Structures are given as C-alpha cells and as structure tokens.
Amino acid sequence: MAAELTPRQKRRTHRAHRTYQTYRAVIGLGGPLLPVVSFLGRLPTAMCQLGTLLLVAETSGSLGTAGLVGGALAAGQTVGGPFVGRLADRHGQRRVVLAASCLNAVAVAALVAAALGHAPTAPLAALGVVAGLSVPQVGPLARTRLVALAHGADGEERTLAAVFSLEGTLDEVSFVLGPALVGVAAAVAHPAVALALASALLVVCGSAFALHPTARATAPSPSSRRAVRGRSLRGRAPRGRTRDRRTPRRTVYALGASAALQGGMFGACQAGITALTGDLGVPEQSGLVYGAMGAMSAVVGLAMASVPPSVGLPTRWRLATGAALVLSLPLLTVGSLFALYAVVVVLGCAYAPHLITLSGLTERAVPAHRLAESMAFMTSAVVGGQALALAVAGPLAEGRGPGAAFAVTVGSAALALLLALLVRPRTSDEAYRTAEPAEALAAPASPAAPADAVTSAPPATRGAATPPGSGRSG
Known part of the structure; x- marks a missing residue:
C-alpha cells in the first residue's frame, strides 16, 4: 500500500500541478x-x-x-x-x-x-x-x-x-x-x-x-495611434494634449539601467570564461561553460511561475540582484575547470529571475500602447550592456587575467543591487494619479461611466475594455 503524502509533499504536488496548469493556459x-x-x-x-x-x-x-x-x-x-x-x-x-x-x-x-x-x-x-x-x-x-x-x-x-x-x-x-x-x-x-x-x-x-x-x-486602435504618435518613453505630450496614462520615466530608465547591468554581467562573464579556459589549456570548453550557465538560468526561469504572487515584483528584483552579487563573488577565486562549471551553473540561477522580474515591472510601469517599445528598450539595454562589458572586460582579461573580467561581473551585480534597493518602481496608473490636477481633470471620460473611472481602475484591468479616451488598446 502506497504511503500517504505528508502535508508538505501535498503542498508541493499541488503547487507543481497548478504551475503546470498555468503554463497550459x-x-x-x-x-x-x-x-x-x-x-x-x-x-x-x-x-x-x-x-x-x-x-x-x-x-x-x-x-x-x-x-x-x-x-x-x-x-x-x-x-x-x-x-x-x-x-x-x-x-x-x-x-x-x-x-x-x-x-x-x-x-x-x-x-x-x-x-x-x-x-x-x-x-x-x-x-x-x-x-x-x-x-x-x-x-x-x-x-x-x-x-x-x-x-x-x-x-x-x-x-x-x-x-x-x-x-x-x-x-x-x-x-x-x-x-x-x-x-x-x-x-x-x-x-x-x-x-x-x-x-x-x-x-x-x-x-x-x-x-x-x-x-x-x-x-x-485609432486612439492609441494618436497617443503613440504624440509621445515617447519620456512620457511627454504635445502642448494642449492630455496624457491618458503617464509613463513613470524614472522607473523605466532605472529598469533599463538594471537590464544594461545584467548585460554587463553576461559580457564580463563571457570574457572571463574565455580567458580562464584559455589559461587552463581548454579553450574549446568556453562555449560549454557559458551554455551550462544559460541552461540552468532557463530551468530556473520556468520555475519562476511557481513563485506566489504575495512575493511582490520589487521584492523579487531585490532578491534577484542580491543573489547575483552573492553568487558572483566566487568567480574571483576560481582556478580550475570544475570550479568554474560549478560557480557559473549556480550563478545562472539568478540571471533569468532578474530579467523576468524586469519584464514584469516594465509591464506595470508603462501604458499598454507603449509596451512593445518598452520591452524592446529593455532588450536593447541588455545587448548594449553586454557589448560594452565585452569591450571593457576583454582587454582587462587579456592584460590582467580572468579575475579582472570577473571583477566587472561582480561590480555590475553590485550596481544592479544598489539600483534595486534605491528605486521604488511605480506604475503608469500611479504616475497618472499623481499628475498635475489640471492635467488629470482634463482627461476625457466615458459618458457611460463616472469621471473618476479613468483614474481609479486597478492595474488588473489592463488590457480589458476601457472607456473612450483612456488610450488603452486591446
């Protein structure tokens, strides 16, 4: 007769089943x-x-x-x-x-x-x-x-x-x-x-x-086309035109900076791995080591869907960047191929959660009709940060050894953690509610809904049917 599951095992089984059903959805x-x-x-x-x-x-x-x-x-x-x-x-x-x-x-x-x-x-x-x-x-x-x-x-x-x-x-x-x-x-x-x-x-x-x-x-929609034509990620509108949802640009720029620092971790880590495997006489292993880090990052990324919503996105941001800093420190002391594999595989556990969290924060921070631009901005920041880090860490690794390149990885992680600790991410709805009173009062509302319905809609209604003039697009 099969042994009955313990309460903890039941909770784990239920959580795994729920995550599976969510991915099916x-x-x-x-x-x-x-x-x-x-x-x-x-x-x-x-x-x-x-x-x-x-x-x-x-x-x-x-x-x-x-x-x-x-x-x-x-x-x-x-x-x-x-x-x-x-x-x-x-x-x-x-x-x-x-x-x-x-x-x-x-x-x-x-x-x-x-x-x-x-x-x-x-x-x-x-x-x-x-x-x-x-x-x-x-x-x-x-x-x-x-x-x-x-x-x-x-x-x-x-x-x-x-x-x-x-x-x-x-x-x-x-x-x-x-x-x-x-x-x-x-x-x-x-x-x-x-x-x-x-x-x-x-x-x-x-x-x-x-x-x-x-x-x-x-x-x-026609309204969102007009909104996009008159605005950029800076959240500015032409004179005389109201803002249906203001983009909290400081939040967007902070998230972009964090994405660039993540790219810096990628680029510096790649330079350090290439230099160390070359010093160890196994340069052909560099791609495999980097791939092992990416594979672990992908696995942990899939598991992120099981994190309960009670753990908010700002908290996840701080945890992910803190983990990236702590887990990158051993890179400064690695001296063997086995140790390198072990360290970078564990380090990969922090990278996907960081990028996934940045995507979630970006989705909340920008209006729906600016989401594609904002997501592309985050991806471009990663690419730019990686290219810049490679340009800096590559010569450092060549002149001073792999440890110098890995120090750039650690420094990038430290700056990302500092950013996560100092910045309070805002949503586009929060920015709208704190806009100038005259601007907020000028926002058109639906004749079929109260005037405050435009500003009081919770973030969960993003993408749902909204009153004319809200600037949301399906």
Whole structure:
C-alpha cells in the first residue's frame, strides 16, 4: 500500500500541478504554434553576433576588424530596438515584423556577400549597423503579444508571471542554442553557412510570427495611434494634449539601467570564461561553460511561475540582484575547470529571475500602447550592456587575467543591487494619479461611466475594455 503524502509533499504536488496548469493556459492563449515560431524567429538574433565575428575574422584575417563589425551590429541593435517597438505600437506588429524580417534577412545576406568578397572595413561596418537596426525584435514583441492575450483572457497575476517566465526561458534557450549552432556550422562548413541559416529563419519564421492570427491582439486602435504618435518613453505630450496614462520615466530608465547591468554581467562573464579556459589549456570548453550557465538560468526561469504572487515584483528584483552579487563573488577565486562549471551553473540561477522580474515591472510601469517599445528598450539595454562589458572586460582579461573580467561581473551585480534597493518602481496608473490636477481633470471620460473611472481602475484591468479616451488598446 502506497504511503500517504505528508502535508508538505501535498503542498508541493499541488503547487507543481497548478504551475503546470498555468503554463497550459499560457500555451492555450495563442496555440502551440506561436511559441515555436517566436522561438525560431528570435534564434537568428542570437546567431548573428557570433556568426559575424567568426565570418569577418576568417575572411579579413583581422580580429580587430571582426570586433569592429560585431560592435557595429550590436550598436545598431541597441539603437534600433526601441524604434522597431514603437513602430509596432503605432502600426501593429504584422506589418512591422514582416518588413523588418525581410530587411534584416537582406542586410545579413549582404553582409555575408561583402565579407566573402573581402570588402573594406567601412562597408562591412555599415552593413553591420543596418543588420542591427533592422532586427525584428521578435522576443520583445512576443512578450507584448502574450501579455495582451493574457489581459484579454483572465488577466491574473499568475498567468502574467507564467507569460514572462516562458518568454524569459525561450530567450535564454535561444541565446544558448544560437551560438552553439554557429559553432557547429563553422566547424563543419563555414561561418557563412550559419548566417545563411539565420537569414532563412528570419524570412520563414519571422514572417510566420508576423502573420500568426494572434497579431490582431496588439493591433492599435485609432486612439492609441494618436497617443503613440504624440509621445515617447519620456512620457511627454504635445502642448494642449492630455496624457491618458503617464509613463513613470524614472522607473523605466532605472529598469533599463538594471537590464544594461545584467548585460554587463553576461559580457564580463563571457570574457572571463574565455580567458580562464584559455589559461587552463581548454579553450574549446568556453562555449560549454557559458551554455551550462544559460541552461540552468532557463530551468530556473520556468520555475519562476511557481513563485506566489504575495512575493511582490520589487521584492523579487531585490532578491534577484542580491543573489547575483552573492553568487558572483566566487568567480574571483576560481582556478580550475570544475570550479568554474560549478560557480557559473549556480550563478545562472539568478540571471533569468532578474530579467523576468524586469519584464514584469516594465509591464506595470508603462501604458499598454507603449509596451512593445518598452520591452524592446529593455532588450536593447541588455545587448548594449553586454557589448560594452565585452569591450571593457576583454582587454582587462587579456592584460590582467580572468579575475579582472570577473571583477566587472561582480561590480555590475553590485550596481544592479544598489539600483534595486534605491528605486521604488511605480506604475503608469500611479504616475497618472499623481499628475498635475489640471492635467488629470482634463482627461476625457466615458459618458457611460463616472469621471473618476479613468483614474481609479486597478492595474488588473489592463488590457480589458476601457472607456473612450483612456488610450488603452486591446
């Protein structure tokens, strides 16, 4: 006869079953095909950075030229991400993603052709910028789409948490699998093959994501188009125009800074891992070590959906950044391959929770019709922080050893924790309620609802039907 479960085991079983049901509900929001095409559509972004470095290094024979072109690609993506997101907020995801996917595929193909043709550095860098600017931002837009679908369904905090956990996990897996595919293609054939595969995925899967029926969930209404046209993330409106929901820009910038610091942890850690494995005589292990960290981060990211809603997002932010700092300290003392594996795998437990929490805080901080731009801004901040950290930590690791690069990781984690401790994240509804009285009174309300209904709606109603003039879009 089977032994009866203890109360603790029953609670764990119930929590696991509830988490499973929540993920089933999230998959059901858009159907099983949506996460597949969104994952494959974001994979080229993870492939192009390393693929470009390897291709240009092989065709030009210069690591400096390869680094310059790779930096141009990262700079273009950092700058272009928010603009692509804003276009999606204004015109809808379908047209924007279709156009960006095709343009990005052409830009990547042109970069490959130019590199194989031994073009000078300047044209290669220019093509790198274009390839970065035109990245279709499938990851941020997929998050935005699922958030809209979740609000249109039940809008429960648990469902939203599962949305961000699933999307964070897909991001982590893509950024582990993408470089691995590039490495295999470069070893078996040529780096150009990896970039050709990335171009094909962009055209096929980027278009499939754009044409998926769920794209209608983020189609802007006429009122939201007017709101997006007159505003930016700074939360300003043209003179004489009211703000339906004010963006708390200090919160958005603080979250962006935290995302950039997370990118700094990624970049510095990558530089330190590469340097240490080289010193140990096993440079081929660097990708595996970094992949192990990403795999653990993805697993913990999936588990984030089981965290009870009673643990608020600001608390999760502080806990995640605190864990990143504490768990990164052993990097300063590692001296063997086994110790390196152990430390980075444990460190990966802090990274996905941090990024997932930042997504949740961003969703609360910005109006619904600015969400795509804001999510793309966060992703661009990670990319920019990673590129900057690589540029700083790489020479440090080369000149002073792996410990110097790992010190940049620890410093980035410390700054992220300080930011989480000092900043009180605000929501767009809070910012609206604390706006100037004249501005608040000027906001139009629905004739069928009380005038204060526009300002008193709780955050849980985001994405639900709202009065005309509220600026919300479905």
